[in-house]
Amino acid sequence: MAKADVPWAQLLAHRDTVARYEAKVYRRGPGRCDYWIGAISDSGHGKIRAGNKKTTGKSWVVTAHVLGFGLVHGVEALDRIALVRHTCDSPSCQLPEHWIPGTRQDNALDYASRSMVIGHALTDTRGAAGRAVAIRDAILDALDQGRDVELAIAGAIRAGQPGGAEQSALDVPAAVTAPRWKPPRPPVERAAPVGPEQLHGAEQPGLW
Numbered sequence: 396m397a398k399a400d401v402p403w404a405q406l407l408a409h410r411d412t413v414a415r416y417e418a419k420v421y422r423r424g425p426g427r428c429d430y431w432i433g434a435i436s437d438s439g440h441g442k443i444r445a446g447n448k449k450t451t452g453k454s455w456v457v458t459a460h461v462l463g464f465g466l467v468h469g470v471e472a473l474d475r476i477a478l479v480r481h482t483c484d485s486p487s488c489q490l491p492e493h494w495i496p497g498t499r500q501d502n503a504l505d506y507a508s509r510s511m512v513i514g515h516a517l518t519d520t521r522g523a524a525g526r527a528v529a530i531r532d533a534i535l536d537a538l539d540q541g542r543d544v545e546l547a548i549a550g551a552i553r554a555g556q557p558g559g560a561e562q563s564a565l566d567v568p569a570a571v572t573a574p575r576w577k578p579p580r581p582p583v584e585r586a587a588p589v590g591p592e593q594l595h596g597a598e599q600p601g602l603w
């Protein structure tokens with residue numbers, strides 16, 4: 396679905412959609428990727444059903460971090476940008492500080508410059524979607540079983556990095572990423588949602 400076809404202002408103001416978004420983000424604290432624990436697309440991006448028939452007439456499956464960017468920076472900012480990049484190269488990440496506006500060309504340059512770094516997210520042997528799914532499932536299993544979630548995340552990342560994991564990020568001025576709206580914290584202790592279905596085949600892979 397093209398970004399322009401989505402009524403973002405309406406969806407960003409839709410309380411149920413915002414609550415559903417927050418319920419699917421695993422918040423970890425300053426500077427750490429907040430991973431998406433809902434549906435994940437073939438490109439490794441979080442996906443969420445936004446809106447509903449009763450309130451907004453219908454619903455739209457949108458990319459989670461695009462919705463999140465709109466919540467943080469406002470619909471005008473969202474309208475102005477081509478796409479939202481991840482400085483951490485983890486497409487399912489929902490940490491506002493890891494998002495910057497960009498273009499597809501920027502993304503291609505990021506990939507070219509960092510896909511050869513041993514242990515980097517972009518070199519994960521499972522690919523972006525496989526990595527995001529593995530991290531999500533590790534978080535949900537750990538929550539479900541009362542195990543240490545950080546250990547589970549570290550293990551899930553390492554599993555795709557035979558050469559060792561390295562979590563580097565683009566160096567971006569704080570002014571670019573400073574969020575206007577702070578997501579509520581911490582919904583970390585809640586019960587794990589049950590059975591997040593994947594959207595493979597249900598949505599065009601892509602950044603929006």
Ligand SMILES: [Zn+2]
Binds near residue numbers: 429483485489
């Ligand atoms: Zn991140």
